[in-house]
């Protein structure tokens with residue numbers, strides 16, 4: 001990035017997509033997970049001593065963004081200092097906005113309406129991206145599928161889908177309700193934030209924490225993806241236990257943006273949308289919120305390329321639990337129990353011996369929301385499509401469909417095979433009960449025939465055959481027993497090392 005970090009959006013605004021695309025490639029990032037980062041778009045714009053000197057360099061305003069309580073233990077404490085042209089407080093009053101038609105939900109607890117829990121397995125075909133003349137951006141095209149708890153009491157989570165056909169441009173968004181983990185499935189995004197820009201393509205994810213202002217612009221015609229919002233806690237890397245110090249998502253592969261400000265936005269008016277307790281509010285301001293010339297701290301957005309995930313798996317026998325593929329976890333108060341885990345099913349070799357290799361049939365006290373970024377998912381070769389979703393609530397039985405079962409249990413031999421270079425499924429797994437919204441339950445994309453994928457599972461257990469086999473076995477055992485009694489009485493032939501009698 002140049003000395004005065006010029007915006008790639010500037011070039012986009014000129015309509016020169018080729019140049020713009022080139023410069024998106026050259027965006028810089030700071031590597032590492034949870035690091036304390038110092039970043040200047042203009043040299044010398046961070047104070048040389050302390051956080052808030054009487055006058056900041058170049059007349060900038062100092063503003064702290066606290067992601068945790070001031071007094072949170074040091075290991076968990078997160079905050080950043082932003083040095084900006086004008087402080088965020090310089091805006092017209094906020095007013096409620098209703099354009100989302102209550103599609104974004106933040107309260108799944110008491111007093112919440114039209115929410116459903118069901119023991120039925122649910123699957124959705126991909127949601128359509130908006131077509132036609134109406135412009136729908138990331139915020140206007142977002143709706144809640146399910147969730148638990150309540151943003152107002154900072155407990156629980158929500159899962160949303162976004163469908164967009166236009167950039168947010170001069171709209172900026174901040175979520176006071178929690179952190180967003182965004183999983184793009186279709187369409188690359190330019191994510192402008194107060195901390196700098198990130199280009200995020202399908203197969204990458206990004207996290208924007210509580211309160212941080214950001215805008216999502218489209219680098220392709222349309223965009224579709226999934227969002228996991230946590231109302232409590234933070235995403236952390238999972239402990240690795242006996243795996244050791246390395247593997248799964250490696251910290252060095254997480255990328256935070258570097259300081260950048262929007263030159264052309266300095267004098268442009270912006271709409272700032274603020275989500276609070278599940279409601280949206282809008283305020284106007286006469287300048288870009290992306291006016292941060294330098295920042296330092298450990299509270300900053302980041303992105304991660306799922307292709308960097310380093311899977312651990314069976315090299316002997318049996319199908320391990322999917323927790324081995326945890327990318328990020330948001331832990332509850334109970335050790336090892338997640339408010340929400342983000343788990344991927346990446347390209348990998350499958351090598352286990354005498355093992356039914358796809359996922360086992362199971363009932364889980366955790367609830368599992370799944371999505372598919374690309375390719376096919378190993379347990380469901382059809383029906384679960386890229387952009388589609390499924391939900392198996394607490395203890396709802398599920399597992400591979402009939403075809404997958406029949407194929408995998410009849411595969412001859414134990415040859416290693418690659419499950420596919422072009423696949424990437426994921427799961428949001430939670431110990432809470434997801435409640436489904438009207439938008440999810442009434443969606444035209446809901447697959448009413450989902451249950452049929454298991455109806456073909458035949459009973460292979462045939463009592464007559466089993467009895468015959470048992471009889472045959474006990475006959476054999478009797479004969480063996482008689483033979484060995486005879487040998488004990490009359491002496492057995494001496495064996496050589498290979499188990500053959502020595503003549």
Ligand SMILES: O=C(O)Cc1cc(O)ccc1O
Nearest residue numbers: 321322358359360368379398
């Ligand atoms: O249900 C699923 O497909 C997810 C899943 C995958 C796996 O390998 C083991 C258990 C599990 O819940």
Ligand SMILES: [Fe+2]
Nearest residue numbers: 362368392398
């Ligand atoms: Fe499962």
